[in-house]
Amino acid sequence: MQENTDLESENTALYEHYNFIASIGQEPLRVDKFLMNFIENATRNKIQQAAKAGNILVNDIAVKQNHKVKPNDVVRVLLTHPPAENLLVAEDIPLDIVYEDDALIVVNKPAGMVVHPGHGNYSGTLVNGLIHHIENLPTNSNERPGLVHRIDKDTSGLLVVAKTEYALANLSKQFFDRTTERLYYALVWGNIDEDEGKIEGNIGRSLKNRLQMDVFPEGDFGKHAVTHYKVIDRFMYVTLVQCKLETGRTHQIRAHFKHIGHTLFNDERYGGNDILKGTTFTKYKQFVQNCFKTLPRQALHAKTLGFTHPTTGEFMRFNSEIPEDLLTCLEKWRNYTINSKEDF
Structure with a gap:
């Protein structure tokens, strides 16, 4: 789970990048190891540096890297730059467009391309290419432009992207209703x-x-x-x-x-x-x-x-x-x- 909430600490703007709730079955585990399991492409050093800076909170209290996470603990990670979703940059990335009209676009995503920006993948994603190709894409509930569904980075294949608010709502409902x-x-x-x-x-x-x-x-x-x-x-x-x-x-x-x-x-x-x-x-x-x-x-x-x-x-x-x-x-x-x- 993630929330994009602006927070202030002294005179430095901190942004909430990650918000995790430890599961009921969570065994006591160091917070740095816990976050290594949660955050893809994270390094132990970066997590430890965030802890030393007081940017890792467990139940709203800043903790050290060796703090043990327990069931139902709320773990938050704050960083001094906005999450990648707030830093979307249009990039001229070649897209394999299978079909396009005024309402939607179908693309064939190559293996190795991340669908949307996230930790460790702030550029070169499908979304970066889409917002260069299409202006004013509607955003879904996760603030991700045009996305109705997604596939993993190393999975290749077809994705449909909505170009209008109506298409986004309609296609999202089709996926929810399992009619696709x-x-x-x-x-x-x-x-x-x-x-x-x-x-x-x-x-x-x-x-x-x-x-x-x-x-x-x-x-x-x-x-x-x-x-x-x-x-x-x-x-x-x-x-x-x-x-x-x-x-x-x-x-x-x-x-x-x-x-x-x-x-x-x-x-x-x-x-x-x-x-x-x-x-x-x-x-x-x-x-x-x-x-x-x-x-x-x-x-x-x-x-x-x-x-x-x-x-x-x-x-x-x-x-x-x-x-x-x-x-x-x-x-x-x-x-x-x-x-x-x-x-x-």
């Missing part, structure tokens, strides 16, 4: 038994690693989430699946597939950058490492996006090509599978 169509391609570890299936389980912030999402028993914690999948191809030790989102939770596909024992290929945050399936042969390990180099990110692509146009009422469906890095990785696995079968 979203299909992803994912390469996951292991040979999935069924040709198709459904993964259902609440998704919430992990109690052990705050940068991960976890799946919890129904009604226990987190938010209801459903992912439908269908196997597209099998490559001995990995499986290519099509995922259809019924809900849209943070890291939904990544968390759901890890939960059923099929972590996304090369998903570093969830452990998919280890060799989880296969043989102990050195050549196999070298082959997988070569695949990791070819695809230096989680194997996830937002391939299809469908929604009803806010003004025309027409249902529109867009498809994107599988990006080169994922395509090359799939070809490597396809050739490996064919050659391995020929050896028997």
